[in-house]
Amino acid sequence: MTFRLTNTAKTYPDGTRALLSTKLTVKNGEIVSLLGPSGCGKTTLLRIIAGLETPDLGSDIWFDEDNVTSLPVERRNVGMVFQSYALFPNMSVRANIGYGLKMQKLSKPEIETRVSEVLEMCQLQKFSARAVNALSGGQRQRVALARAIAPRPRLLLLDEPLSALDASLRESLRDELAVLLREFNITAIFVTHDQDEAMAIADRVAVMSNGRIVQSGTPEELYRHPNSAFVAGFVGNAMRLDGKCTGSVLTLEGGGLRLPGEGSGNNVFVRAEDVRIDDNGSLCGQVETITFLGTHYRIGIKGITPNLLTSIFAGQSAPKVGQSVKVAIKPEALILLPAGEI
Template identity: 80%
Template sequence: MTLRLTHTAKTYPDGTKALLPTELSVCKGEIVSLLGPSGCGKTTLLRIIAGLETPDAGSDIWFDDDNVTALAVEDRQVGMVFQSYALFPNMSVRANIGYGLKMQKLPKAEIDARVTEVLEMCQLQPFASRAITALSGGQRQRVALARAIAPRPRLLLLDEPLSALDASLRESLRDELAVLLREFDITAIFVTHDQDEAMAIADRVAVMSHGRVVQSGSPEELYRNPTSSFVAGFVGNAMALSGKADGTTLHLEGGTLTLPSDGAGQTVYVRAEDVRIEESGPLRGKVEAVTFLGTHYRVVISGVTSGAIASIHSGQIAPKVGDFVNMSINPEALMLLPTEADVA
C-alpha cells in the first residue's frame, strides 16, 4: 500500500501548531522512520495517519486511491504498536494475538491459522499459552507486533516501539524488529527519537523539527549529505567548528584547516570519527576527558574552537587528561552548511 499525505497539519484549539503543513509519501513495503526530538510533531503526525487525531481543514490522507482523511480509526485497517504495548494482562499470548481477529468476526479456523502463523514468524510458539505478565520485555514487544500484524493491516504504525526496554535489550531487539518487518513485507512507519534505531531499521528516515519534515532520505544520505545544521547535529552528532573562513582556509583558535570549497557564509561541521589525533596535525588542543568505549576511546579536546570537540581514537593507548595533542581532519570530511539553515 502507498501512503500519501498532502498539506497535512494540526493546530490545537489554543493555537499551538503541533504540525505545520506536511507532505509525505511512503511506498508499498517501505519502512519509514519519523525521527526527531521531543515535541517536534512526529507522534502527532503518526496519530493523524492512524485516525487518532483530526487534522486541520485542507489536509488529505490517501491510502492508495482511497482518501481516508474523514475515516474513523477502526475503518482505516491500520495496525498499531504502542510504547506501552497495551497488551491484555488477563489473556494468554495466543488470546492477545487473536483478539483483533475475533473483533473482525472471522471464522475460528481462520483465526487459529493466522495466530499460529504469526506465532511462528515471531518465534513465540513456546509462549503461546503463557500469561503476558510472565513474559520479558522483549517477548512482550514481539507479542505486541504479532497482534498488530495478525489482522493483515494496510499499514503498520509503531510509536517508540523499543523505548520501554532496557538498554541491553534494545540493540538486539532493534535488529530483530528490522528482520521481522521485512519478513512481513508490510508498509510501516515508526516514530523514534533514537537516531541509531532509525538508521538501523528504516529504509528511509524523515527528520522532523518544530512541526515539519526538514529532510527525508536514506540513512546514508542523511548522514553523508545533511542539508541543514540541525540534521547534521541530530543525525551523527556533527560538531560545529567556529572560526573565520578566508576562501578555502578556516582559521580556528587551535590552528587552520583547508576547506573543500569556499567557506564564505557557511558553518563548518565535522564528526568525531573524522578528527584524527596525530603527532604532526595542524590543529592543537588540550585533552579534557577520555572515555574508554571498548573498541575505541572518545577523547574530548578544548582549545581548537569555541566549544570542545571530540575525537574517536582507535589507538591502543589514549592520551591523558591535561595532555596537549595535535589533530588533523581530511578536507573531504568537513561539511559546509548555510549558517541560516539551522531550524532547531
C-alpha cells in the same frame, strides 16, 4: 500499499501547532522512520495517519488510490504498536493476538490458523497459553507486535515500541523487527528519537523538528549530506567548528584549516571519526578528557573549537589528559552548510 499524505497539519484545540503543513510518501514495503527530538510532532503525525486524530482542514491522506482523510480508525486497517504495550493483561497471548481478528469477524478456524502463523513468526509459540501479565517486557512487546500484524494491516505504525526495554534487548529486538518487517513485506512507519534505531531499521528516515519534516533520505544520504545544522547534529552528532572563514580558509583558535569550498559564517561541521590526532596536523590543542568506551576511547580536545571530540581504538596507545596534541582534519571530511541555518 503506497501511503501518501500532503498538506497535512494539526492545530490542537488549545492552539498548539503540533504539525505544520507536511507531506510524506511511503512506498509499498518501505520502512520509514520519523526521527526527531521530544515534542517535535512525531506521535501527532502517527495518530493522524492512524485516524486517531483529526488533522486541520485541507489535509489529505491517501492509502493507494483511496482518500482516507475522513475515514475512522476502525476502517483504515492500520496496525499499531506503542511504547506501552496496551495489551489485555489477564488474557492469554493467543487471545490477545486473536482479538483483532475476532473484531474482523473471521471464522474460528481462520483465527486459529492466523494466530498460529503469527505466533511462529514472532517466536512466541511456547508462550501462547500464558497470560500477558506473566511475561517479561520484551516478550510483551513481541505480543504487541504479533497482535498488530495478525489482521494483516495495510500499514503498520510503531511509536517508540522499544523504548521501555533495556539497551541490549532493545538492540536485539530492533534487529529482529527489521528482518521481520522486510521478510513479510510490511509497509511501516517507525517513530523514534534514537538515531541509531532509526538508521538500523529504516530504508528512509524523515527527520522532524518543530512540527516539520526538515529532511528525508536514506540513512547514508542524511549522514553524508545533511541539509541543516540541525540534521548534521541530530544524525551522527556532527560538531560545529567555531571559527572565521576567509575565502576557503577557516581560522580556529588552534590554527587554520583549508575548506573544500568557499566557507561562510560558522557553518562548518565535522564528525568525530574525521578528527585525528596526528603529528602532521595543522591544529594545536590539548587533551581535556578521556573516556573508555570498550572498543575505543573518546577524547575531548580543548583549544581548537569548543567541544571537539575524536576517538581512538582501545588497542592504540592513548594520550594523557593535559597533553598537547596536533590535530588533522581532511578538507573533504568537512561539511559545509549554507549560512543562516539554525
